[in-house]
Amino acid sequence: MNIKKIIRSERGDVSYISTFVYILVAMIMVAFILNVFHIISVKQEMDHISDQLVKQIQLNGGTNADTGALFSYLAAPLSEVEGLTYQVTSSGSTSRIQIGTPFYVTVTGRCYLGGFWKMNLVPIDMKANGAGVSEHYWK
Numbered sequence: 001m002n003i004k005k006i007i008r009s010e011r012g013d014v015s016y017i018s019t020f021v022y023i024l025v026a027m028i029m030v031a032f033i034l035n036v037f038h039i040i041s042v043k044q045e046m047d048h049i050s051d052q053l054v055k056q057i058q059l060n061g062g063t064n065a066d067t068g069a070l071f072s073y074l075a076a077p078l079s080e081v082e083g084l085t086y087q088v089t090s091s092g093s094t095s096r097i098q099i100g101t102p103f104y105v106t107v108t109g110r111c112y113l114g115g116f117w118k119m120n121l122v123p124i125d126m127k128a129n130g131a132g133v134s135e136h137y138w139k
Contacts, residue, residue: 003017032113035113035114036113038111039111039113039124039126042078042080042081042109042111042126043126043128045077045078046078046081046084046107046109046126046127046128047128047130048074049071049074049075049086049107049128050086050105050106050107050128050129050130051130052070052074053067053070053071053074053086053088053105053107053130054103054105054130054131054132055132056070057088057097057103057105057132057134058132058133058134058135058136059135059136060136061096061097061098061099061134061135061136061137061138062093062094062095062096062097062134062136063088063094063095064095067088071086078109080111081109081110081111081126082109082110082111083108083109083110084107084108084109085107085108085109086105086106086107086108087105087106087108088103088104088105089103089104089106090102090103090104096138097134097136098134098136098137098138099134099135099136099137099138100133100134101133101134102131102132102133103131103132103133103134104129104130104131105129105130105131105132106127106128106129106130107127107128107129107130108125108126108127108128109125109126110123110124110125110126111123111124111126112124
């Protein structure tokens with residue numbers, strides 16, 4: 001039988017071509033779903049990083065070398081995220097935040113929705129925010 005006749009056939013039987021197409025579509029959907037779950041887990045990890053940085057800055061009363069070291073340690077498992085950085089903002093200096101002064105931590109990065117072979121088809125910019133109040137008194 002030729003292929004045009006098989007494709008145009010309106011008989012109720014299933015051909016090899018339609019079976020192949022169904023399996024291909026199912027595999028593409030599974031890959032997409034796995035990629036979406038991966039992006040959700042990356043967002044949760046970024047939220048965790050921002051929360052840990054907020055706790056560390058609250059207790060120390062500002063940013064220092066320990067803040068950068070903690071960020072590097074927590075960000076190490078997220079090697080597939082491009083440009084993963086953090087930023088601390090406060091009304092005054094971020095190195096010495098006075099007790100009761102609010103501050104904000106923002107963790108940003110870019111992740112990709114790819115496919116089977118991590119083709120990086122759709123870039124997704126993600127941001128995780130955290131807020132805290134300094135618990136350290138500076139004389």
